[in-house]
Amino acid sequence: MMNIDNKEYYNDLINLRxxxxxxxxxxxxxxxxxxxxxxxxxxxxAVKQNEIKYKLKxxxxxxxxLRNDIFNYCVSKEETKTHSNGxxxxxxxxxxxxxxxxxxxxxxxxxxDAMLEYGIALDMIAHSAASIGLQSGFCRCFxxxxxxxxxxxxxxxxxxxxxxFIVAVGIGHGIEAPNMINPYTGEKIKTWSRWEPEHVHNxxxxxxxxxxxx
Amino acid sequence: MRNNKEYYNDLVNSRxxxxxxxxxxxxxxxxxxxxxxxxxxxxAVKQNRIKYKINxxxxxxxxLRNDIFNFTMCEExxxNPDGTCYKSPNAxxxxxxxxxxxxxxxxxxxxxxxxxxxxxLVEVGIAADFISHSAASIGLQTGFCRCxxxxxxxxxxxxxxxxxxxxxxxxIALILGIGHGLEQKSMINPYTGESVRTWSRVLPERRKLxxxxxxxxxxNDEY
Numbered sequence: 001m002m003n004i005d006n007k008e009y010y011n012d013l014i015n016l017r018x019x020x021x022x023x024x025x026x027x028x029x030x031x032x033x034x035x036x037x038x039x040x041x042x043x044x045x046a047v048k049q050n051e052i053k054y055k056l057k058x059x060x061x062x063x064x065x066l067r068n069d070i071f072n073y074c075v076s077k078e079e080t081k082t083h084s085n086g087x088x089x090x091x092x093x094x095x096x097x098x099x100x101x102x103x104x105x106x107x108x109x110x111x112x113d114a115m116l117e118y119g120i121a122l123d124m125i126a127h128s129a130a131s132i133g134l135q136s137g138f139c140r141c142f143x144x145x146x147x148x149x150x151x152x153x154x155x156x157x158x159x160x161x162x163x164x165f166i167v168a169v170g171i172g173h174g175i176e177a178p179n180m181i182n183p184y185t186g187e188k189i190k191t192w193s194r195w196e197p198e199h200v201h202n203x204x205x206x207x208x209x210x211x212x213x214x
Numbered sequence: 215m216r217n218n219k220e221y222y223n224d225l226v227n228s229r230x231x232x233x234x235x236x237x238x239x240x241x242x243x244x245x246x247x248x249x250x251x252x253x254x255x256x257x258a259v260k261q262n263r264i265k266y267k268i269n270x271x272x273x274x275x276x277x278l279r280n281d282i283f284n285f286t287m288c289e290e291x292x293x294n295p296d297g298t299c300y301k302s303p304n305a306x307x308x309x310x311x312x313x314x315x316x317x318x319x320x321x322x323x324x325x326x327x328x329x330x331x332x333x334x335l336v337e338v339g340i341a342a343d344f345i346s347h348s349a350a351s352i353g354l355q356t357g358f359c360r361c362x363x364x365x366x367x368x369x370x371x372x373x374x375x376x377x378x379x380x381x382x383x384x385x386i387a388l389i390l391g392i393g394h395g396l397e398q399k400s401m402i403n404p405y406t407g408e409s410v411r412t413w414s415r416v417l418p419e420r421r422k423l424x425x426x427x428x429x430x431x432x433x434n435d436e437y
Contacts, residue, residue, distance in 0.1 A: 007248075009221040010351035014256040014344075016218070031433060042425045044226040046343065046358055050420040055428045062434035092433075099428055108384075113360060115332055116388060119339020124226070126258065127347070131222030138258060140333060156432070167336060204262045207254040210322050211268045213243075214275070214377065 016130040020137045020174030021086035022191040025061075025183060027173045029091040029134065034058060034171065037128040038094075045124045046117070053103045053114035054121065054166070057095040057156055061183065067093070068184035069152035074168060076141035083192045086180055087137030090170025094125065095156065098164040118166055125169055135174030140167045229346050232355040232395030233305040234412040237273075237404060239394045241310040241354065246270060246392065249348040257344040258337070263323045265334035266341070266387065269314040269377050273404065278376050280405035282314070283307045285369035285382065286389065288361035305401055305412045306357030309391025313345065319385035320378060338387045345390060355395030360388055 038056070047053075061067055067089070074088045096118050098105065105111055126136040144162050146152075153161040179188050250270070259265075273279055286304040306312075317334045318325040325331050346356040363369065364383045373382045400409045 006221070007351065009218070010225070010252075010348070013218055013222060013225075014252060014348075017256065017258075019258065031431075038425065038429055040222075040226060042422065042429075044229065046229075046231065046346070047422065048358070048360060050422045052423045052428050055430065058429060058431045058433065060433035063432065066432070102423060102427070109360075109362075112335055112387065115335030116339040116342070116360065119336040119341070120343040121339075122336070123258070123340040123343035128222065128226075131218045133218075138260070140260060140336070157430075166332070202262050204254065204259065205264055205322055207250065210264045210266065211250055211254070211270060213270045214272075214278075 013127060013130060017126050017136070019087075019193065020090075020135040020170070020176075021193050022175050022177045022180045023086070023090050023170070024173045024175045025089075025091060025180075029172050031060070033132055033134060034092050036132065037125055037134075037171070040128040041121050041124045045121045047120075048113055048117065051103050053099055053117055055097040055099045055101075057097060059093045059095065060091065063155070064184040066152060066155050068182065069146075069148050069155075070095075070168070071182065071184075073143055073146045073149055073152060074139045074141055075143040075146070077143050077145075084189050085137075085139045085141055086189055086191045087139040087170040088168055089180065089182060089189070090137060090174075091172030092170070094169050094171065096121070096166045096168070097156075097158055098160070098166060100160070100164070115166075122167065122169055125171070129171050134171055137170045137174070138167065139170070225347055225350055229350040229356070231306075232309075232357045232391070232393075232397075234396045234398045234401045235305070235309050235391070236394045236396050237308075237310060237401075241393050243272070245352060245354065246311050248352065249345055249354075249392070252348045253341060253344050257341050259340075260333055260337065265317065265321050265323045265325065265330065266338055267316040267320040267322070269316060269379075271312050271314065272310065275376070276405040278372060279308070279312075280403065281369040281372035282312065282389065283403065283405075285363050285366050285373060286359050286361050287366065288363060302361075302413050303410050304359045304361050305410050306359040306391040307389055308401065308403060308410065309357060310393030311391070313390045313392070314377065314379075314386060315341070315388045315390070316377070316379050316385055317387040319380065335387055342388055342390055345392075349392050354392055357391040357395070358388060359391065362386055
């Protein structure tokens with residue numbers, strides 16, 4: 001094995017990963033790239049006792065209506081404003097669904113194990129993508145009042161619907177633009193992270209406020 | 215010169231679960247500082263709202279470390295020869311350093327609903343994966359532990375008192391050991407001097423499901 005003890009490489013890799021919500025859909029992302037990313041996750045992501053607790057739905061743009069439904073479902077609606085999440089318009093979208101076929105969600109501990117492992121897999125997906133020059137964007141905002149959600153859940157074969165839809169991650173050629181066109185509607189959507197960037201409006205707290213050496 | 219893909223492959227291959235440690239080799243605090251700085255700078259956090267607190271422990275309080283080790287001693291189905299229930303130790307928690315992730319106890323962002331609680335757990339997973347790869351990038355190993363006892367009362371009281379985590383079986387989302395890992399079947403618990411069986415080297419792991427059982431593509435086959 002090659003020497004991995006190289007801070008420069010690691011720094012480069014983690015600096016490549018950041019949250020994107022706008023995509024250059026004119027450039028293709030072949031299925032082989034997504035297969036490569038998922039093979040890394042399958043082969044190496046940490047899973048307690050090797051019990052897989054999620055199902056992954058991997059979706060390109062071959063059904064634009066489905067993609068538009070997912071886009072409309074992944075909306076944050078607050079009292080004063082609504083914002084869409086362009087992460088879900090990426091070239092490819094991976095949805096995490098609770099896997100009730102192979103794991104019994106009997107206790108709160110089972111559920112907690114699963115949520116943690118969704119996070120582990122998400123982090124691996126994002127860094128695997130970065131290692132081959134692709135960007136990613138996480139989304140966990142859901143508008144449960146979306147009128148066509150049942151059509152979407154039917155197509156995705158998710159009989160438990162919103163109860164089993166945990167998180168989505170878009171993968172593709174990200175761009176730092178203030179808006180993009182939704183290919184289904186032809187309408188321009190505002191990519192709010194460029195208008196209201198978190199690092200400006202809501203920076204992370206100081207590390208010492210949540211990490212304590214004992 | 216390697217490219218990022220080759221480097222990433224080497225990095226992910228170097229990360230595996232450890233539960234036995236060579237405590238004769240030191241892991242300086244600077245290494246843990248480096249790992250946590252990387253994590254703080256680059257790990258994904260929804261809307262930058264930190265939903266956990268991380269307690270970082272070395273071996274300066276051996277009694278507390280032993281209490282945490284006992285806290286992760288979980289009952290298995292089997293019985294000991296004397297008829298008592300077999301408890302499997304999780305020596306991940308005997309590593310040079312451990313990170314104890316406290317969710318919903320002392321986190322900066324208060325967990326006020328189930329959605330935030332789910333967010334917090336997913337983000338602890340993201341953090342744990344990030345930290346384990348940061349550790350691998352400087353030649354350290356990691357071991358995850360989420361077996362948390364509900365009846366080891368001495369341990370529970372000690373964690374409550376010293377880490378200010380009430381009801382730790384519910385509030386602790388993960389304990390992550392970091393150090394110089396060893397692929398051995400046993401190690402000595404420095405507090406008791408007793409040998410601890412590192413069960414992952416003794417019991418065969420279950421195999422993962424084949425990928426096609428849990429990954430479904432909805433795509434155009436022309437790709």
